[in-house]
Amino acid sequence: MAKSSADDEELRRACQVAVEGSSSSSSSSSSKIVMCIKVSKTRGFWGKSTRLGRGSNVAKPRVLALSSQKTTALLHVLKYSSGGVLEPAKLYKLKHLSKVEVISNDPSGCTFLLGFDNLRNQSVAPSQWTMRNINDRNRLLLCTLNICKEVLGQLPKVVGIDIVELALWAKENTPTVPNQANLRDGPVASVVTENDFKVTVEKDLVSQAEEEDMEALLGT
Structure with missing residues (x-):
C-alpha cells in the first residue's frame, strides 16, 4: 500500500512554512500543524451529484x-x-464547524463536506x-473530531458515517503522525497518540452515543 501523504514530513514542513508566512491572521501564523493531507477539491451542489473532472467542476x-494554538x-x-x-488559500475556524457529512452519491465513501455556520x-x-x-x-475526520473535542470542548454533527465502525477502525489503525504537537500550551496529550485516540473515540463518540442515543449524536 502506498504511503499516506499524512505521513509525509516534507509536506508537513511545507505547510508549516506556508502558515507561518501568512500575514492574514496572527493566530494562524503562530499555530502548530497537527496534521496535513492531500485532497481533491470540487464544488458542491445542493441536491445534485458532483462528478469529478466534468465541465467546469474539475477536481483541483x-x-x-489542521493546527491548534491555545x-x-x-x-x-x-x-x-x-x-x-504551497500557499494559503482559505482559513476556517473549527469552532464554527457545525457538520461533517460523507457524500452519499460517492460509492467509495471518500468524498465529504465540512459545513461551517458562519459562512456568509x-x-x-x-x-x-x-x-x-x-x-x-x-x-x-478523526483528527478533526479529536481537536474539536480536546481544544474546543464540542463536536460537530456527523452525517453519513457509522461512528461505531469509525471507532473500531481507530483501534486497529492508530495514525503514525508524530506526537510532538500539543493541542494547547502545556503537557496535553496530542490527538494522534494511541491512548488519547482510543479514549476520545471510544468514550466521547461511542459511549456517549449509546448513553444519549446514537441518532442525537449524529444529528440524523
Missing part, C-alpha cells in the same frame, strides 16, 4: 492542514502556486473534498 489538488483550532486550505509552492452565504453549498482512500478519510 489541495492540501488540508484555545484556537484552525483548518487551513492550501493550494499549489504555478511554481509548485448559506445557500451556496460548501466545497467537497475527496480523499485517496477510506484510511486517509478516517485519519483526517
